[in-house]
Amino acid sequence: MEATCYVNALASFPTILPFNTRTSATFLNYSLSSKPQKVLTHYACSKSCLTTHCFTRRDVAGDAIPESAKGPLDNDDNPTFNSSSTINNKSDFLLSETNTEGLVFDLGCRNSWDSKEIGSPVIRRYLSDDEERWCMWYHGRGDQTCDSIGFAISSNGVHWERGSGPARTTEDVGLVMHCSQDWWAFDTENIRPSDILIMSSNRDRASIGVYWLYYTGFNSExxxxxxxxxIGNPDRGSGSHQIFRSLPGLAMSQDGKHWARIExxxxxGALIDVGGEGEWDSTFIASPQVVYHCRNDLRxxxxxxxxxxxCFCIGLARSRDGIKWVKLGKIMGGGLPxxxxxxxVMGPQVVSKIGKESGEGYVMVYEGLKADGSRSIGLAESPDGLKDWRRCSEGVVVLGPSAEKDRWDNGGVGSPSVVRxxxxxxxxxxxRGFGKVGRSGIGMAVSDDGLKTFKRWKGFHL
Incomplete structure (x- = not known):
């Protein structure tokens, strides 16, 4: 659910709020759901999980919504999301019990907004004194041709609550942001989330934050x-190799669901433009991920x-306020033959090192593309996050496609999002993982050695 108008940039510099530390449960500026939490199911370590660990809210699965309760996404003229449509809570394609290792979020049910494709997971974990809350923003596509942005929640990061249609209230989950309807905008065809930060103005109480969504917007050029x-832009996993123009955008929200685009x-309306003729980024810009380094220094x-x-390459830009950016150039290119x-290399996520064993500096997880088009996830590090990025472990993959021919992610893995x-x-x-036929899902792998090696999640240990 998003506002259709553009909002002028904030005058005062925002201060970031840490998203992985304990804070007041009211910092989201709306009440958490009063509904009882679902029971957490435990699995023996030798037993694969037999479900895709997500379920649809009953209150957004097709019941008629009164006119007074409808939001901006609930237009009866919308051919894709008519509130009277019947929703079937089963996917068009059912995975077997033996090929879902690592899968925690499957395609949506038939006729839902995300029934054909999902990806670009941005995961955040919020802690309070009495609750653990996980939030995921991701892109999805159903019978409609364009990608939209959705929102799901969880109490453990494994079992997710999702919506088959638009999120209508602050307690709902589901589709939260459409492509722009303005003909001149950069994001009229597809939108995909890249990063979420929580900021606060210097004039506001520190406990009240604003969600900043950095995303990739595509047009028809x-x-x-x-x-x-x-592979194409946007990347469909397999099939289309078309390259469309894309640029980075910004939207803001007080609850993570109702968004206003920032021009x-x-x-x-994009934050920055592609490079000039002959520059390395003259084709498109995608996957903007932002790191708060220190006051007046966002990257x-x-x-x-x-x-x-x-080849695909990764670049860097810097800003004092998160809105006006200056490019610094390319920082990482393709690997050795x-x-x-x-x-x-693409889809970077950069995080700071913490702890005596890790040392100081930054690490980057990224999606690596082999010459034959297969995708894996790699790791690089830098002492200052600006330059001198070096691949870890001599370019060994952190996580690659499954070697099993019947696994859901044997075609490739990418769009990494790490949570400490x-x-x-x-x-x-x-x-994001996909099979040989391009069917996509969102998976999870775990590491207990500080990002060095990851293993696909198999279940909770008793």
């Missing part, structure tokens, strides 16, 4: 390239396709 990369300096990592180098990221757990070296890696 197809880029004519002499050298076609093995950037570019005439289309945006993004990827593009360098036509001269013939024969490596898992020879075809390029309570133990200093314990991490979770959420990712």
């Amino acid at each position: 197809e880029i004519d390239m002499m050298t076609k990369p093995p 950037g300096e570019h005439h289309s 945006m990592y993004y990827h593009s396709f360098d036509m001269q180098a013939g 024969g490596s898992f990221d020879e075809g390029g 757990m309570d133990g200093g070296n314990e991490w979770r890696l959420y990712y």
